[in-house]
Amino acid sequence: MRKFESIKGYLLLLPSLLAFCVFLFYPMLETIYLSFFDWNLIKPTKKFVGFSNYMELFTDATSLVILKNTLLYIAILLIFNLVMPYLLALFLEFIVKKGKSFYKAVFFLPSVISLVVGSILYTWIMNPVSGPLSFVLKKVGLTMPIWSTTQGWVIAVLCIITSWKCFGYNFIVILAGISGVPKEVVESAKVDDVSMHKIFLDLVIPMSAATGIYVLIYCIVQGLQFVYTPIKVITQGGPNYASSNLIYNSYHEAFTLFRTGTSSACSVITVIIFMILLILEFRFVERGIYYEN
């Protein structure tokens, strides 16, 4: 009977395993396979080139720029999409007394709008020469930098556009996590005259860390995919790769330059880098997480 239950369990897992095999593992293996070839998608024969696609990536100065950009994207996205929603959720849960539902709806709304629409909208709003934001800044005596062609600024603005989309979802998820923190614990701390600052840092954040860790992973993995859209719509990775990241570069190599080998090698390296990041995260961050159940 117990054996049957166990088999039943595996059988129930089978459909999702099948879906994973078709849409995840097979493409991944195919990507690894393609990374050893020179092929442009249409030539009848693929030319085996060994590790030269990888060597090219490791020796190309552009790769280093793209890797640095990727890390910068991660850092900024974590601030905009993890730290800020956390602060806002804490504020809304413990400080704001009225109109909570209104604020929830307002912050969540952009996340249901297409990022392509958002990118086009922001191209207009943040036009450094004639956009409304530039106009307002001029009125207060400031000049808006020409961000779309300036190194550093371009990444910051693309992150803001991406955050416009991601912020609401992350905020709602974190708020749900924080709402799960027992009120009596917080109230007792208040009775004991513990400062709000300490309540947040030592009580609320550790007790909602399970949600926080989910949002952290989501930010890193999904954030870089989301940022692909404004890159594609607004800068196409430019100027001179200043806004490109590993994900966009994989696309650019495969579907602009039709170098599937280099693109696949870039994808494989991306996966390895993210595996390392996630292993580090699992080992050093998740260890201290409080799971209620």
Place this chain on the structure above:
Amino acid sequence: MRKLIATCLSASLIASTLITGCGSTSSAGSASTASAAEATTKTQTQDTTDTPAAESTASTDTTNTEKTVIEYWHCNADTQGGTTVEELVSKFNAENDHIEVVAKYNPDMYKGLMQNLQAEATTGNTPAVVQIGWAFLEYFSNNFTYTTPQEAIDLYDPESATFLTDNFLPNVLDLAVNNNGEQVGIPYSVSNPVLYINEDLLTEAGVTDLDIDTWEEVKAASELVRDNTGKYGLYIQEPSDFWAQQAYMESNGAQLLTANGDGTFSATFASEEGIEALQTYADMVADGSALHITWEEGCQAFVDGNCAMLYTTIARRAYVQENCQFNVSTVKSPTWGDKERKIAAGGCFLAITAQEPEQIAAAWEFEKYLYSVESMAAWTIGTGYVPPRKDVADAENGLKSFLAENALMTPAIEQMDSVTKWTSFPGDAGLIAEQTLLDARDQILGGQSSAKDALESAQEQINALLSP
């Protein structure tokens, strides 16, 4: 240990979603591929219904099943002539009793279409007629199977043997000839760059002669705009291609690509003239009289009155005309002093990628319809492109009345004799060569490198790619 393995597995699973997630971004292309494949199956099914029994029935439905169904791939969104494509195709389908054309829109312009065509070719299917951007001329002809227009004419329409030479200027027809001397297709959407002028802003800045002819005059006017109004003088379009910069540099006597006479080619853009042209623009960006921003932002800055001159394609005429709140005019692409004007043609040509004889014949019949005076006129009105045919501008059933009302178009038509080929770097490395050039442009205009250093370095890299 087991925990470590489980951790590694979980990490790999999450990380690998990066790859598949990346794949999902090209879903539009995949969807288009799927539907195209569906339509091809439909063609085959319908072909098999060509039986005497089917022919004997006279109902409309049966007539439809006898039609040869062909696909026409274009990249015209509704705001860029897509509605005209639909109108032309509907009219053809209504008037034709043996061919049914299915128009398929491909997002992301010619590059997007090329990506989808590439994906489609891997499945063994291809559409019948496709729009190919000029920059992809060499790449397309080196990698895809196609039928040249003259071959199609000779095989299926011998009475029109001189159709091409009768109706097109030699320099226009030459746009679709590849480096091997083969006429790959027929020019269809032809655009060229013009200088749009904000007359009010230039007058306010103190520019007295608005009939600007040379880049030297453009520079002087830009400086006046900067000094007297605090606004920008000039923006030269900067999308992911080198089209406008090619016209700008080649009009100064530079040449992007030179044939060596032995069948090989060399990049030669880092000449004195090429360097001088780009350095002049970089200096203007640095001193605040010109702009270095994205294409959308630049066009927006012009129509909002923050930039006095816009050097971009005539295909943007409708956008400029509809959005400007000031007096706007166009002049021909400026020259450098009294040097010859050389402007690269933008847009696309039509190529026949059908593989079966019946499909090729149908593709040619449809193409011939698209190149009729009436269809060409409708295409020009709907898109803003310049007609590639000789007699459309003056014909009563062509553009005569349209041009009388749309004076912005006139300089673009008048400079058609200066149109040259959009440089398409040969061989498999052509796209990488183009990218190298774009990187150099960013370095120069971003002030990270001088025109001399960046162009010489890019030229060296491209020549290494082109060397056999």
